[in-house]
Amino acid sequence: MxxxxxxxxxxxxxxxxxxxxxxxxxxxxxxxxxxxxxxxxxxxxxxxxxxxxxxxxxxxxxxxxxxxxxxxxxxxxxxxxxxxxxxxxxxxxxxxxxxxxxxxxxxxxxxxxxxxxxxxxxxxxxxxxxxxxxxxxxxxxxxxxxxxxxxxxxxxxxHYRYGRTLSTEIRQKISNSLTGSVQSEIVRNNHIIGAHKRRVFCYDYTNQQFVTEFAGIRIMARELKISSTILIYRKLDTNKLFKCTYKDKKVLWLITSTVLKI
Incomplete structure (x- = not known):
């Protein structure tokens, strides 16, 4: 106009x-x-x-x-x-x-x-x-x-481009610039399996026997139905008692980010 x-x-x-x-x-x-x-x-x-x-x-x-x-x-x-x-x-x-x-x-x-x-x-x-x-x-x-x-x-x-028709070549260049780089299969798999997640190893607090492990803190919180990951962070690698419910049972754990050397 x-x-x-x-x-x-x-x-x-x-x-x-x-x-x-x-x-x-x-x-x-x-x-x-x-x-x-x-x-x-x-x-x-x-x-x-x-x-x-x-x-x-x-x-x-x-x-x-x-x-x-x-x-x-x-x-x-x-x-x-x-x-x-x-x-x-x-x-x-x-x-x-x-x-x-x-x-x-x-x-x-x-x-x-x-x-x-x-x-x-x-x-x-x-x-x-x-x-x-x-x-x-x-x-x-x-x-x-x-x-x-x-x-x-x-x-x-x-608009200064109003009425102009872009060539196929120009449209393809614009499309390529918006598409972004193609991720390698390794990078894609890392996102899927959580390559950078912090693993959590769980041991019985009384006898330090290995019980289970989780691929990440968020995964652990989700599976144990813990409302906040902060509760896990506070007990991780501190040798403090961690209370939770695992497989419908109340348990007492010692949680670490590395394998516990007994």
């Missing part, structure tokens, strides 16, 4: 007769001053009024720096909640490295900006639809505080 088609699909922008600015101008923050009076100005409204009118209300909004006239276009399913974040110093500090508008609000203060509602949307609007509206306003105004001019630059028609 081209920039002009994004904008022309937005009925609000069409009603303001702003479409021509998207193609005639290339500079950022280009919206003429005369159009700001068309938007809802929240700059002088108190928090109670904003909450009453915009709580749980989807909107596309605009920050305009009073000093340098740089702009930021954003959107939110709940405008009031979003503004609460902007009014929080801690929130701005948290996101300032990722969002230039947050750094600017910290530098100039909220009073250094005008805040406008560009478009008030229906409650039923989806996030995807709201993002499309935000895209259209962003392409019109070209706000320099926004990190990228198209919010979803690599989706659909916007």
């Amino acid at each position: 081209s920039i002009s088609s994004i904008i022309l699909n937005n009925d609000t922008i069409k009603s303001y007769k702003l479409c021509s600015y998207s193609t005639l101008e290339q500079n950022k923050d280009i919206l003429p001053d005369k159009y700001y009076k068309l938007f809802i100005d929240l700059t002088k409204k108190n928090q109670y009024v904003i909450k009453k009118e915009f709580n749980k209300t989807p909107c596309v909004y605009l920050w305009v720096n009073i000093v340098n006239h740089r702009c930021y276009v954003g959107s939110s399913i709940n405008l009031y909640r979003r503004l609460e974040n902007y009014f929080s110093i801690n929130y701005l500090k948290k996101i300032s490295k990722k969002m230039p508008i947050a750094s600017a609000l910290l530098l100039y203060g909220v009073n250094g900006f005008h805040l406008y509602v560009l478009e008030k949307c229906e409650i039923s609007i989806t996030i995807k639809q709201l993002r499309i509206k935000e895209d259209s306003w962003s392409q019109l105004i070209k706000p320099s505080y926004n990190i990228q001019s198209i919010l979803n630059p690599f989706l659909g028609n916007n």
